[in-house]
Amino acid sequence: MTWEYYRRIEPMPPYTDLQRGFSAELADPLWMLGRQWQVGEHAGEDASAPVLVEAPVAHTPLEPVAGLDPTVVPAEALLEGAAEDWWTIGRRIRIGRAFADTLSPQQRAEAAFTTLPEPYGDAFADEVDGLKLARVGLVDRTHPALTGLDDRPDFWQPTTLTYECQVPVGGTTLHVRAHDGGDVDWYTADAEAPLPAPAFQTRQVVPQRLQYPGAPGPRWWQIEDGTVDIGGFPPDRAHLATALLLELVCDHANDWFTFPVPAPRIEPGDEGRPTSGVVVGLGDVRVKDTFDDWWDLNIPPGDSDPPAQADEAPGPWSLFRTSGLDRSSLVVWPTAATPLTGPALDDVLLGVDEDANLLWAVELRADGIDRALSADSAAALEETRRTGTRRFTWLASTTLPEHWHPYRIEHGSSRMFVQGLVAGRAAAQSELLGAGNGHVLAASAVPNQGMRLERRYALARATDGKPVLWRQRRRLPLLAGPVSHLRFDLLRESSP
Known part of the structure; x- marks a missing residue:
């Protein structure tokens, strides 16, 4: 038995203590060198690592829109805001x-709060609504209350x-087109043309090794993070990011x-230049x-760029690119990362009912008041069931x-x-x-599976x-739109 211990080079803990066995100590360092030789770690290359990057950078600020500065105001508020956002309930009461x-007396009655x-x-049922007065032009815009x-x-x-x-x-x-509301990022806008003359400043920065959870260690035999299992994320055609991550780790x-x-470099006497709301x-x-x-670092060419040269990467390819701008430019918005949002003021479901040949808009909530508890149409479905009574x-x-508000299809120029x-019901309140x-809605506005519309207050800095x-x-997707089970000229069979 003693000869067996000496013949095999392996960690052997004492019988009363397992700690040394778990530490996996090596008795012969040459074994480690041999394993490194077997896997090819000793066959190194005379390679180098980057230590300095010199980059000409241009920050071109976005110009004001509707009197608002895009370098200061969050992009969501810039695109989604409107003049009536100012009219909170408190302001409506004070101005009224x-x-x-x-x-x-007639004007007071017409402008009263509902x-x-x-x-x-109903605490302010007898009060005058300042917003209603403003809509009909009965307020003086120079009044201090409207500052x-x-x-x-x-x-x-x-x-x-x-x-x-x-x-x-x-x-x-x-150009911001077909923005559904919500987060704004580089893909939200398309440019009409590249920037004609960006002002570049040459800056030097120090590069760093890319780090992310589950990244391979920079050296052989280095223990990696065991809490992240990259192999546990199988590639899927529906998850492009997973496939790219596996490609990065493995290859x-x-x-x-x-x-x-x-x-941007701050010059003497300069108050600073924006780093967001810029191209x-x-x-x-x-x-x-x-x-x-x-x-030299060469950026892969895009669709509208000249073909790649012999020493350039083939294109077109880009993970982040704003359409219309040159391949080295990107829009950076000042976004509202975590805005505070209030309860839904409006909640509407939209969907095409093929059986009724109508589009339905279901008001679940309008102006902060609950209208329909749900989009359930079970009562209509029950009226079409056969009971066997023959009555x-x-x-x-x-x-x-x-x-439930119907939209009929009309064919004109589009x-x-x-x-x-x-008949006998109020019009939509939302x-x-x-x-x-x-x-009026464009036919392409509502997808086949329907959608949800929401309106709510948001607050950010x-x-x-x-x-x-x-x-x-905001527009939000639905798995299926509302169905009315609407039937005309119906014989309802009585219950047994």
């Missing part, structure tokens, strides 16, 4: 009181239920480096390695749930959905559906620290 004495969202309820009210445009398109906006920058224009190992894009562009980037050699009652139609009225003034309040309207 300020002008109440100038109104006739039921307000909780916790207000801060502006006439900024509303970029919401009620026909397509999306936002559209134009942002000028450095001699070109960024490129630890050869990736990153460098930060430096902020950031890179010039000809050079990298210095540990052998004191300089290397029938004629119905003009099945029961249509409350707060196919549109036009809002209709149900601002998203026209607030009783009618509503601008880059100068000041609070910004706006009403956010």
Whole structure:
């Protein structure tokens, strides 16, 4: 048995202590060197590592839109805000009181508050609504109580239920098209043309090795993070990011480096330049390695760029690129990362009912007041069931749930959905559906599976620290749209 211990080179813990066995000590360092030789670690290359990056950087600020500075105001508030966002309930009450004495009894009655969202309820039922007065032109815009009210445009398109906006920058224009509301990023806007003359500043920064959870160690035999299992994420055609991560880990190992894009240089007497709300562009980037050699970094060409040269990467390919700008430019918005959002003011479901040949808009909530508890149409479905009694009652139609508003299809120059009225029922109250003034929708605005519309207040801070309040309207997907089970000229069979 003693000979067996000496013949085999392996860690052997004492019988009473397992700690040395768990530590896996090596009795012969040559064994480690032999294993390194077997896996090819000794066959190194005379390679180098980057130690310095020299990059010409241009920060071109976005120009004001509707009187707002895109380098200060969060992009979501810039695109989604409107003039009536200023009219909070408190301001509506105060301004209504300020002008109440100038109104006739009829005007007071027409401008009175209706039921307000909780916790207000009917507490101000006899008060004058300042917003209603402003809509009919019965307020003096020079009154001190209206300080801060502006006439900024509303970029919401009620026909397509999306936002559209134009942002000028450095001699070109960024076009925001079909924005559904919510997060704004580099892909939100497309440029009309590349920037004609960006002002570059050459800066030097130090690169760092790319680090992420589960990244391979920079040296052989280095213990990696066991809490992250990269192999546990199988590649899937629906998850491109997972496939790219596996490609990075398996094929490129630890050869990736990153460098930060430096902020604009602050000149003496300069108050500082914006680092967001800008178009950031890179010039000809050079990298210095540990052998004191300089290397040029070439950006892969895009669709509209000349073909790649012999020493350039083939294209087109880019993980982040703003369409219309040159391949080294990107839009950086001052986004509201974690805005505070209030309860839904409006909650509407939209969906095409193929059986009824209509589009339905179901008002679950309008102006902060609950309308329909759900989009359930079980009552109409029950009226079409057969019971076997053979006793029938004629119905003009099945029961249509409350707060369901039909849109009929009309064919003109283009196919549109036009809002209709149900006899004996009130029109739609939600601002998203026209607030009783009618509503027309483009046929392409509503997908086959339907969608949800929400409107709610959001609060964030601008880059100068000041609070910004706006009403956010968003399109959200649904798995299936509302179905009315509507039938006409129906014989309902009585219950047994």
